Amino acid sequence: MKSRLLWTLGIVVVLASGVATVVLWPSENTPAPAAAAPSTVVVPASLPRPTAGAPTSAHQEWVTQEAAAALRDQTAGLLAGDFDRFATHAQPGNKTLRAELQRRFRTLRALRVTRFDQRVDGQPFAIAGKPGSWRVVHLADICLVEKDCTVDEAVLDSEWKETATGVELVALKVHDRDSYCFDCSTQPTLFTRPWETTELVAQVGKRTLVAVPLQYRGRLADLSRRAEAAAALADRYKVGSGTVDRYRVFVSDARSERLWYCGYPGSWVAGTAYPTARDRIEVEIHADQLTSSFTDVLLRHELAHVSTLRSNDYYGRRDVWWLVEGMADYVDQQAAGASDRDNKAALHRFLSRHELTTVVVTPPARDATTSDASGRYAVGYYALNCLFQRYGKEPTLAFFQGAIQNGTGMDGASRSAFGKPWPEVDKKCTAQVRNA
Ligand SMILES: [Zn+2]
Numbered sequence: 001m002k003s004r005l006l007w008t009l010g011i012v013v014v015l016a017s018g019v020a021t022v023v024l025w026p027s028e029n030t031p032a033p034a035a036a037a038p039s040t041v042v043v044p045a046s047l048p049r050p051t052a053g054a055p056t057s058a059h060q061e062w063v064t065q066e067a068a069a070a071l072r073d074q075t076a077g078l079l080a081g082d083f084d085r086f087a088t089h090a091q092p093g094n095k096t097l098r099a100e101l102q103r104r105f106r107t108l109r110a111l112r113v114t115r116f117d118q119r120v121d122g123q124p125f126a127i128a129g130k131p132g133s134w135r136v137v138h139l140a141d142i143c144l145v146e147k148d149c150t151v152d153e154a155v156l157d158s159e160w161k162e163t164a165t166g167v168e169l170v171a172l173k174v175h176d177r178d179s180y181c182f183d184c185s186t187q188p189t190l191f192t193r194p195w196e197t198t199e200l201v202a203q204v205g206k207r208t209l210v211a212v213p214l215q216y217r218g219r220l221a222d223l224s225r226r227a228e229a230a231a232a233l234a235d236r237y238k239v240g241s242g243t244v245d246r247y248r249v250f251v252s253d254a255r256s257e258r259l260w261y262c263g264y265p266g267s268w269v270a271g272t273a274y275p276t277a278r279d280r281i282e283v284e285i286h287a288d289q290l291t292s293s294f295t296d297v298l299l300r301h302e303l304a305h306v307s308t309l310r311s312n313d314y315y316g317r318r319d320v321w322w323l324v325e326g327m328a329d330y331v332d333q334q335a336a337g338a339s340d341r342d343n344k345a346a347l348h349r350f351l352s353r354h355e356l357t358t359v360v361v362t363p364p365a366r367d368a369t370t371s372d373a374s375g376r377y378a379v380g381y382y383a384l385n386c387l388f389q390r391y392g393k394e395p396t397l398a399f400f401q402g403a404i405q406n407g408t409g410m411d412g413a414s415r416s417a418f419g420k421p422w423p424e425v426d427k428k429c430t431a432q433v434r435n436a
Contacts, residue, residue: 060123060134066167067136067160071118074169078108078116091161091168100172107195110202111211115143121155122182132162137175139184145209146245152277154193155181172196177262191276194250194284197259207231212251216287223251223290229335230299234307237331239401242279242310247303249283257286271298273305281306297332304331308400320404321363326380327400330388333381343378347436350375359383359429360410382436386429391418 047065050058070089077085087101108116117140124134136158143149157173174197177190194200194211202211203224208231210224231247238244250260258264261274261284270289275281283302290298305328333340349371350356361380364373387396395417402413414422 063124063134064120068120075116075118089169091170103199107200112145114147117141134160136160145204149245150277150279151185152280153184155190191261192259194260198256208247210249213253226296227299230303233335234303237307239308239397240310240405244307247306251285251287253287271302273302279310300332300335301328304328318362319360322361322380325377326384329381330384343381346374347378356430356434358426382433383429386432
């Protein structure tokens with residue numbers, strides 16, 4: 001039995017136009033690393049249709065069998081680009097469902113889906129007041145663009161109705177995020193994926209997949225180009241042994257940002273990095289933050305989270321928040337033409353109100369002012385600047401890996417990467433940040 005998944009939300013970059021966030025892996029419930037092999041579809045022995053008066057469990061098993069077979073057909077149609085097969089088991093005459101299937105089919109094809117293995121999770125739920133109707137939770141293990149990828153399961157809901165010949169699909173629904181997933185093979189998957197709720201068009205670059213709602217299609221080529229530049233920079237700061245097969249960026253509109261992933265993240269959030277599976281982080285960027293001055297900063301910051309935070313178990317610790325965000329801001333600032341003017345102003349405002357005794361600043365409160373939040377980010381940024389300047393790139397990345405990915409603690413990571421106890425390093429960098 002899986003426990004409810006707890007999420008730690010940390011905010012990030014604060015610039016005049018908004019804030020970027022990363023949703024962090026919880027430090028509990030962490031699964032073993034998942035292999036990249038395609039999942040195996042197990043086809044059970046064929047069950048006869050239950051007779052009248054058979055126990056509910058017999059109906060559940062049979063509906064599971066029939067729905068699973070229908071979902072296999074649906075997947076085959078999707079991967080073959082055959083909409084008729086994708087929609088074979090849809091209830092005839094159900095226009096709402098047909099429109100939803102068409103939207104989802106077009107979107108997943110636009111996202112270059114290469115794997116969509118589906119299986120039923122747990123037992124179907126009888127729908128009260130609708131005899132012969134069932135709610136089915138199913139998992140889709142998905143790959144986009146790449147033919148193979150790490151296990152990444154979306155949890156989906158659907159409604160089915162028994163018919164004379166089997167079952168038919170009546171509706172596709174977003175899974176209740178407060179509900180359980182019984183059979184997920186990887187960690188937190190109770191996110192609503194962008195393609196579940198919104199029709200998207202996408203552009204694939206060398207290192208990125210950028211997807212936007214239809215109304216922003218005119219901006220797609222430009223965003224793709226900018227994302228490629230951000231990815232090239234982020235690739236120079238990979239931490240850990242896992243690979244980033246591709247940076248996936250989903251641009252949300254005002255409606256979508258209330259539906260995707262965890263739901264509405266708050267008015268101050270500009271972008272978020274969501275770990276959808278081990279070694280897979282997706283980025284959501286809010287369309288209204290894509291201004292001429294902020295787009296590149298936001299992309300660089302979020303893609304830096306993708307390259308530095310994979311495979312890790314310790315993101316959620318408050319004592320490493322400054323390191324996670326400082327690294328993302330540091331990578332952003334390595335772009336040609338980047339300016340730290342805003343960071344400097346934010347730091348000086350922060351220092352005018354706080355006596356800085358350590359670079360280990362805690363995350364801003366949820367209701368923090370922009371000024372307080374941006375000051376904390378600035379401390380993280382200048383602290384990373386100090387580490388890179390004093391100790392060099394590779395030792396600093398090793399320190400980051402030790403403290404954040406391996407969980408050896410700041411002191412253990414510092415002794416291993418820098419050859420010095422953490423208090424000594426902290427003291428030097430705190431003094432340097434105070435004088436930045
Ligand atoms: Zn961040």
